[in-house]
Amino acid sequence: MMRxxxxxxxxxxxxxxxxRTQPIxxxxxxxxxxxxxxxxxxxxxQKVVVTWNLYNMYSDRKTHILIxxxxxxxxxxxxxxxxxxxxxxxxxxxxxxxxNLALDPLPPVQYKPEVxxxxxxxxxxxxxxxxxxxxxxxxTIEVPTDAKxxxxxxxxxxxKGECFLGTGAVIPALELGLDLTIDVVSPEFYERELIxxxxxxxQYAWAIVTAALLVIAVVTLIILRRRRIxx
Numbered sequence: 001m002m003r004x005x006x007x008x009x010x011x012x013x014x015x016x017x018x019x020r021t022q023p024i025x026x027x028x029x030x031x032x033x034x035x036x037x038x039x040x041x042x043x044x045x046q047k048v049v050v051t052w053n054l055y056n057m058y059s060d061r062k063t064h065i066l067i068x069x070x071x072x073x074x075x076x077x078x079x080x081x082x083x084x085x086x087x088x089x090x091x092x093x094x095x096x097x098x099x100n101l102a103l104d105p106l107p108p109v110q111y112k113p114e115v116x117x118x119x120x121x122x123x124x125x126x127x128x129x130x131x132x133x134x135x136x137x138x139x140t141i142e143v144p145t146d147a148k149x150x151x152x153x154x155x156x157x158x159x160k161g162e163c164f165l166g167t168g169a170v171i172p173a174l175e176l177g178l179d180l181t182i183d184v185v186s187p188e189f190y191e192r193e194l195i196x197x198x199x200x201x202x203q204y205a206w207a208i209v210t211a212a213l214l215v216i217a218v219v220t221l222i223i224l225r226r227r228r229i230x231x
Contacts (some may be wrong), residue, residue: 029163029171030059031103032132034123037179043187045145052178053123054159055134056103059129060084063161067137078140082121094166103161106133143184151184
């Protein structure tokens, strides 16, 4: 049995904020994500691996992404790439930001490249025959071995994007989320009819049939013996 579940693709979402600094020039900060929701089934002790695609298609600058999550259960969750402090040089000086990854603005392409680097994906454009360059974030959720069959838990992953202005100021944050639901299932499927609540004559049907056959055999034997006795 495979120990991992992979979920990819879904509904595309794009958020963009435009900051007008001069009458003839607008600075933009935005990013998109897919999927926005996912569902998986896992057995106790299994790992669920979900891939989230993030891309920067319409912005005119790098978008810095920080990812957090909330859940209704305390299962172990790993996010890759991990958050780290990264320094960037701007016209106003050096600034440092905590991020999981940074998205460069990249337009859609007509063809996927033959060699795709690790951590990169190409998402099918929703309305055109194009592919959107994206970076991938991987969530690994470990289902405990003592998880109970039938449990259902939800995880909400949130990506917060920020862009820098030349002064080092930050364009107001954008947020997109992924809602993940995990159902805990049995390692194997089975379906058995339970008759513990059935009428007594159904629960002991085999015994009743056996007793009836025995009575018939005894009665038949008695009748045969009587026929053999001379009058």
